Amino acid sequence: RKEVEQDPGPFNVPEGATVAFNCTYSNSASQSFFWYRQDCRKEPKLLMSVYSSGNEDGRFTAQLNRASQYISLLIRDSKLSDSATYLCVVRLNDYKLSFGAGTTVTVRA
Amino acid sequence: DGGITQSPKYLFRKEGQNVTLSCEQNLNHDAMYWYRQDPGQGLRLIYYSQIVNDFQKGDIAEGYSVSREKKESFPLTVTSAQKNPTAFYLCASSIDQGVLTGELFFGEGSRLTVL
Numbered sequence: 001r002k003e004v005e006q007d008p009g010p011f012n013v014p015e016g017a018t019v020a021f022n023c024t025y026s027n028s029a030s031q032s033f034f035w036y037r038q039d040c041r042k043e044p045k046l047l048m049s050v051y052s053s054g055n056e057d058g059r060f061t062a063q064l065n066r067a068s069q070y071i072s073l074l075i076r077d078s079k080l081s082d083s084a085t086y087l088c089v090v091r092l093n094d095y096k097l098s099f100g101a102g103t104t105v106t107v108r109a
Numbered sequence: 110d111g112g113i114t115q116s117p118k119y120l121f122r123k124e125g126q127n128v129t130l131s132c133e134q135n136l137n138h139d140a141m142y143w144y145r146q147d148p149g150q151g152l153r154l155i156y157y158s159q160i161v162n163d164f165q166k167g168d169i170a171e172g173y174s175v176s177r178e179k180k181e182s183f184p185l186t187v188t189s190a191q192k193n194p195t196a197f198y199l200c201a202s203s204i205d206q207g208v209l210t211g212e213l214f215f216g217e218g219s220r221l222t223v224l
Contacts, residue, residue: 004151034211043199043215044152087151094207095159099144099151 001026004100006088011105013078020074021103023088030098033064033071036087038102044087047073078107111136115200115216122187122194122223130185130219132200139206141183142213145169146197155198158183159206187221195223 006023013019025033033050048055050062050071061074075082088100113134122128134141140159144152154167158177172191177183187194197220201213 002151008149032211043217044213045215046212049211089211091208091211094209095157095165096154097208097211097213099153101149101151 003027003092003098004088004090006100006103008101009104011103013105013107015078015080015107015109017078018074018076019078019105020072021086022070022072023100023103024070025088025090025098026069027090027092028069030090030092032091034089034091035062035073036089036099038085038087040085047086075105080107080109083107113200113202113214113216115219117219118217120219120221122221124223125189127186127188128221130187130198130200130221132183132185132216133181134202134214135181136202136204136214137180138202138204138214139180140203141177142201142203143167143173143175143183143185144199144201146199152199155185194221196221
């Protein structure tokens with residue numbers, strides 16, 4: 001079983017829509033969680049950390065459910081510039097991050 | 110501007126040849142990492158280095174080698190022993206000696222194609 005699993009999508013949404021997707025992780029001892037954004041053929045960049053109580057950063061909301069071992073990302077009022085692949089990342093220990101394969105979001109005009 | 114520079118951006122190699130990918134950072138970060146990205150898969154860790162003159166194998170180190178003689182530099186050699194080397198290679202660094210903050214700073218990547 002993969003350490004981190006994501007629905008690859010793509011999620012095709014119109015501008016202004018809300019889109020949400022999940023990521024599941026297999027190791028219950030995972031210590032912390034993050035969402036990265038990767039544009040086509042570019043390097044990944046940290047989008048936001050995911051806190052136990054849930055957190056928002058502008059139009060982005062991240063949630064963590066430790067009991068069911070998943071995290072989620074919700075994007076409100078989607079912009080064309082939100083089109084990207086979103087990578088779910090789990091920190092297993094002090095030196096290892098485990099990356100999901102990514103969920104692709106395409107926002108259309 | 111501070112950042113991570115990888116070169117070359119694109120590289121073609123014949124089977125049986127070794128190739129070295131360069132990674133240089135001027136962020137003054139202690140830790141550096143090499144990842145490989147393949148379509149439909151998450152990034153996989155090849156090697157990492159927490160400090161100069163020290164490095165550790167990641168999950169898929171076979172067929173690769175690294176060195177860390179300077180803080181700024183962490184080159185990756187893809188040897189002929191690597192059975193499936195065609196991939197997108199990403200170098201990264203982190204501000205601490207691990208990944209406690211979860212934030213890695215990536216270079217723009219090197220796309221290696223074996224002909």
